[in-house]
Amino acid sequence: MKVLFQARPDIMKNPAGDTVQLVSTGQGLKSLGVEVHFSADSNLDVTPYDLVHIFNITRIKESYMFFCNAQKQQKKIALSPIYWPPNAFLNREGNHSNALAVWKHMQPMRARLVRECQLLLPNSEMEMNVLQQDFPETASHQVVPNGFPxxxxxxxxxxxxxxxxxxxxxxxxxxxxxxxxxxxxxxxxxxxxxxxxxxxxxxxxxxxxxxxxxxxxxxxxxxxxxxxxxxxxxxxxxxxxxxxxxxxxxxxxxxxxxxxxxxxxxxxxxxxxxxxxxxxxxxxxxxxxxxxxxxxxxxxxxxxxxxxxxxxYPWSNISKITLEAYQSLLLQ
Known part of the structure; x- marks a missing residue:
């Protein structure tokens, strides 16, 4: 199996939780014999890959471009949303930015990915419940938890x-x-x-x-x-x-x-x-x-x-769950 990971271009330069999830998932899958590649090129030829796995819809612009590129090439798409509504944080006392308005403006882009990908891979059932609350239509899903080394x-x-x-x-x-x-x-x-x-x-x-x-x-x-x-x-x-x-x-x-x-x-x-x-x-x-x-x-x-x-929750366990999810997706 040959899988392409796509995520924000600065995922290694500015590490966060999505960095750990992407890197740990990739390492675990490689140990199971999966060929994993990473690219932040939104115009990449994805023909050689069995599927495209996109990480993180919080920063949606890049993920949306990856999605459109893969969909245009009729490639199956798995999506790790890493999603939680930030309303309370963005509305906190002393925060006068327009961040919440920007977040809401981007929701239709997130909605398209959540609806039109072939498989959602939330980190919990609670995350999936929130996705279903915020978006009227969602793709099928398989919970893939986070883990530890x-x-x-x-x-x-x-x-x-x-x-x-x-x-x-x-x-x-x-x-x-x-x-x-x-x-x-x-x-x-x-x-x-x-x-x-x-x-x-x-x-x-x-x-x-x-x-x-x-x-x-x-x-x-x-x-x-x-x-x-x-x-x-x-x-x-x-x-x-x-x-x-x-x-x-x-x-x-x-x-x-x-x-x-x-x-x-x-x-x-x-x-x-x-x-x-x-x-x-x-x-x-x-x-x-x-x-x-x-x-x-x-x-x-x-x-x-x-x-x-x-x-x-060892990453070795999580990698097996991820591979099983990929296999079920490719059988669809």
Missing amino acids: DSFIGAAPDLFREQFPDIPEEFVLCAARISPRKNQHWLARISQELGLFVVLLGPVNDRAYFQDLSSFSNVHYLGTLQGKLLASAYSSAKAHALPSWFETPGLSSIEAGACGTVVISTDQGSPKEYFQDMALYIRPLDDQSLRSALEQSFQASPQPLMHHLQQH
């Missing part, structure tokens, strides 16, 4: 502690791109009130927002960590907090939980489908919910969630 199983704190000996023994970790949607400023403020040390990991997407975060004396930024060092960082933390405005469900939450860390997650999006009652949930900007979750995290056991995630 198999190599993270058995992660230990030693490597992280050796490399960063000055980090306090007890700290709260947040691994996510530094941006208002991830809501790290709120985490920093409430953690400071509680006397908790916060370690931030991830690329800086918003420089002004990062400067505001840097003013907190309890916050330490370590840049972007990968592989075994990232897994070790997760296993070193008392808790991993992802207080975002929404997540589907938050790759770093899955990774942290699989490494044996207590997970504090936003309750907006699809996290509860993955973590069930084994994580601590917070509502964005509800100070008491975050304060309570941070306090509870130091007594909570990470073991139930770790075992659940390790059983169901």
Whole structure:
């Protein structure tokens, strides 16, 4: 089988959750014998491929162009929407941009992809429910969850502690791109009130927002960590907090939980489908919910969630589900 992946041209330069999903899916499929190629060329000759897999309809312009090109060439299209309505985030207090109007203006483009692709691959049934609420017609679907690297199983704190000996023994970790949607400023403020040390990991997407975060004396930024060092960082933390405005469900939450860390997650999006009652949930900007979750995290056991995630969500498992979805699509 020969598959073409298409996604925003800056997916490697400006990494985010869609980057991890695309790269991890591709690596897993290659290990199963699938020939996977990536291109951000919206005029590419897609004749050599059995199907085209497009990622992310949040940034819809490029995905729409990929879709039109593949459809024109009568190629079967699988779509990973990575979709959640951002209305609450875009309407938040102090946000005076026209971002919500732009989002709504682009909805007809998203609607066409959701309707006319051959197979939707949402990350959860909750995501699919939201797609069905927002768009009157949807293609058939197969849930393909997000996952974590198999190599993270058995992660230990030693490597992280050796490399960063000055980090306090007890700290709260947040691994996510530094941006208002991830809501790290709120985490920093409430953690400071509680006397908790916060370690931030991830690329800086918003420089002004990062400067505001840097003013907190309890916050330490370590840049972007990968592989075994990232897994070790997760296993070193008392808790991993992802207080975002929404997540589907938050790759770093899955990774942290699989490494044996207590997970504090936003309750907006699809996290509860993955973590069930084994994580601590917070509502964005509800100070008491975050304060309570941070306090509870130091007594909570990470073991139930770790075992659940390790059983169901390694990328090796997800790759098999993806391949099965492709096979069913090609039989249509």
